[in-house]
Amino acid sequence: MAEEVRAEMVANVWKVVVGVGDTVSAGDTLVILDSMKMEIPVLSEDGGRVAQIAVREGDVVQEGDLIALLDGLPAA
Amino acid sequence: MSLSTLERIDPRIPSARLTQFFDPDSFEPFTTADSSGVLAGKGTVDGSPVVAFATDATIQGGAMGRDGCARIVHAIEAAVRLDAPVVGIWHSGGARLQEGVASLDGVGRVFAATVRASGRIPQLSLVLGAAAGGAAYGPALTDIVLMGPDAKIFVTGPDVVRTVTGEDCTADSLGGADVHARRSGVVAITCDSDEAAIERTRRLCALLADQGEIGPVRDRDLGSLLPESPRRAYDVRPLVAGVLDGEVLELHPKWAPNIVTALGRLGGRTVGVVANNPLRRGGCLDAASAEKASRFVRMCDSFGVPLIVLVDVPGYLPGVGQEWEGVVRRGAKLLYAFSECAVPRVTVVTRKAYGGAYIAMNASCLGATAVYAWPTAEVAVMGAEAAVGILHRRTLAEVPAQRRSTVLAELTAEHARLVGGIDRAVELGVVDAVVTPADTRAVIASTLAGAPAGRGSHGNIPL
Structure with a gap:
């Protein structure tokens, strides 16, 4: 199943940690946001293959903006 | 048949x-x-x-x-x-x-x-x-x-x-x-x-049904459950689990996840835990999380379940969306819920407690049984740098751009010295004592065990 990872709050994109095509596990950090004077990691909930990274470092994201799109991995 | x-x-x-x-x-x-x-x-x-x-x-x-x-x-x-x-x-x-x-x-x-x-x-x-x-x-x-x-x-x-x-x-x-x-x-x-x-x-x-009595607790060093950098957000749930004996029953884990509400036991006695979760929305309080915590606090109070409040909160989430969602009306519920509480309730500030959110997270002024802070915790109206940005706006605007960060650092250090760190909060009595992460479980347990048992006399309206 595909996973849409969206911003939970207004923030600056500080670091993009993964790239398109990478395989991530549940709980892995995808990007790190900077908001409320904190570095806030954005994690994958289910894990999968990164199909799209919708932000670049330095971007400002609003609540609800798409950050990344993950494809589910085929069952082993 | x-x-x-x-x-x-x-x-x-x-x-x-x-x-x-x-x-x-x-x-x-x-x-x-x-x-x-x-x-x-x-x-x-x-x-x-x-x-x-x-x-x-x-x-x-x-x-x-x-x-x-x-x-x-x-x-x-x-x-x-x-x-x-x-x-x-x-x-x-x-x-x-x-x-x-x-x-x-x-x-x-x-x-x-x-x-x-x-x-x-x-x-x-x-x-x-x-x-x-x-x-x-x-x-x-x-x-x-x-x-x-x-x-x-x-x-x-x-x-x-x-x-x-x-x-x-x-x-x-x-x-x-x-x-x-x-x-x-x-x-x-x-x-x-x-x-x-x-x-x-x-x-x-x-x-x-069987809440038990507080017995001896084993010490655990909870400090290792926080990241080294004070700027880095982290998942608070391992810390909640670390405070409790073993079993953790989290309520509403996916709704308003910036605050964690959980039932478990400490020293064998049933307790409720309320904790900011910096991993989600930076741990800010907002309309939904304040409402979630309020109902949990009132439920625990009505059944005589003591509360442990773990605080690491940067403030209320600012913005138009929050104001329109009624963060003033819904946030007020948490102030009401803690102020009304008759059950023993202990607050531990692990990293920071700023502004209105400091009060809302069971501050001593709302009647907390005790408020403890870890040695490096900050309790303030806002972070020192943000405060300096407001108090010294003109000075900072006047200095040349290349010197601004140096001046900002100097003013921040001076401000921190003036308003005082956690020692000043202890002096004022808003923090009862500084406790180490390793002693925290034992201190919470002895405080709860020594407090007179209380129980709110109210219903648990679905807030």
């Missing part, structure tokens, strides 16, 4: 579900099974008395008639007399159409009985099938709602929605587990199987 044969035929019949819920051989039905659509009785959970009722999904889809509703009212009143928790196992399409307004009257009586018992005995709802209309509000009035994998909760089903408004939806998109766990906040716990949902309901019953 014997009962056991019937159970094998249809696991939805109330006697099957109630037998599965109670300790083995402990279920005593109040009546024989009949066509009323409800079976109720008493039994034990981990040895503690509990009352439970179940709607009968095999008769008219579990629809609630006058007689069935009277059984539920009787069960709730019996639980109050026994001073025992009452559990409702729901699978019902709502009021019986054939009975007309008589069934509506019955359903309303269930609501009123639930409210009369609210805050006096724990009321739990386990929804295992569709729960529509009256069968949705019945659970919603209780303290904790759990959902199995086939459960749906809605006021009106997808067919009616389609007929009346033309909106196209499925039972799942309307009232499935994911909707209620993440968006509506109706449901506190969702489970992948009916068995798991029944087991969780039993665990909650055991925690609330």
